[in-house]
Amino acid sequence: MALKLVIGNKNYSSWSMRPWVLLREAGIAFEEVQLKFDDAGHIAEARQYSPAGQVPVLLVGSGPVWDSLAICETAAEMFPDKQLWPAETRARQLARSICAEMHAGFRNLRRAMPMNIRSSFPGKGMSPEVQHDIDHIVAIWHSCRERHAGQGDMLFGRFSVADAYYAPVVMRFxxxxxxxxxxxxxYADAVCALSSVREWMAAALLETEFVAADEPYAQVRSEG
Ligand SMILES: N[C@@H](CCC(=O)N[C@@H](CS)C(=O)NCC(=O)O)C(=O)O
Structure with missing residues (x-):
């Protein structure tokens, strides 16, 4: 069954990065359809692919699956041999919890430090609220790495949905x-060394679209 993954700009679309990295790193074949944001960060064509009108969308034989977490769950169900969630029950419960937390939370970090792979904004966006989100993410990473240190470099030892979910956070950091x-x-270095993440970053660096809605820290070019 041919899979198609509809994504946005690789420089900016943190939601798209998650399922793309998951499928690529797991060696699951898919065709990529890339849509580009307009200045306000919208994608008019997204509605052609899913009722939510947003990316990412996974097109499977039976129709669209939308929202990054639903896509990752669907991929895990379609390809059980890939073990996209950790095999051990408690590890799987924790992996699901930290993915759901990333999906719904860390709003201060997400708002103040948008993903923008090709740019460098040291220190920009930092506040006590953002530092609080960062401290919590670091605590999650520590506790996972403590438990699984002997099993590999990823949060649960071997690569899982959880690493795909936190890869855009590594980009923001x-x-x-x-x-x-x-x-x-x-851990952040190990994520950057994943071949899927390197491939995504290389493509992001080649993108030239400027999306004003995702660029709170860009210098406004002065005339003359
Ligand atoms: N909760 C959704 C969020 C998806 C989302 O916000 N996508 C953004 C791109 S990163 C989008 O499609 N924006 C374009 C628009 O809203 O028109 C998910 O997990 O997939």
Missing amino acids: MTHAVALPPQAQA
Whole structure:
């Protein structure tokens, strides 16, 4: 069954990055359909693919699956041999919890430090509320890495949905030069070394579209 994944701009679309990295890293074949944001961060064509009118969307034989978490769950169900969620029950419960938390939470971080892979904005967006989100993410990473240190470099040892979910956070931390404790930095480095993440980043660096809605820190070019 041929899968199609509809995504947005690789530089900006953190929601798209999650299922794309998941499928690519797991070696699941799919065709990519890329739609580009307008200045306000909207994608008119997205409604052709899903009722939500947003990306990402996974087109499976029976129709569209939309929302990144639903896509990741669907992929895990379609490809059980890939073990996209951790095999052990408690690890799987924790992985689902931290993905749901990323999906619905960390709003201060998401608002103040938008994903913008090709840019560098050290220190921009930092506030006590954002630092609180960062501290909580670091605590999650630490507790996962403590439990699974001997099983691989990812949050639950081997690569899982959880790493795909936190990959865009790693991108935000890089752009905003967020200082991390050594163990968290080691995890961030391991995520950046994943071949899927390298491929996504390389493509993001080639993109030239400027989406004003996602660029709170861009310098306004002065005339003359
Ligand atoms: N909860 C959704 C959020 C999707 C979302 O916000 N997508 C943004 C791109 S990153 C989008 O499609 N924006 C275009 C629009 O709203 O017109 C998910 O997990 O997929």
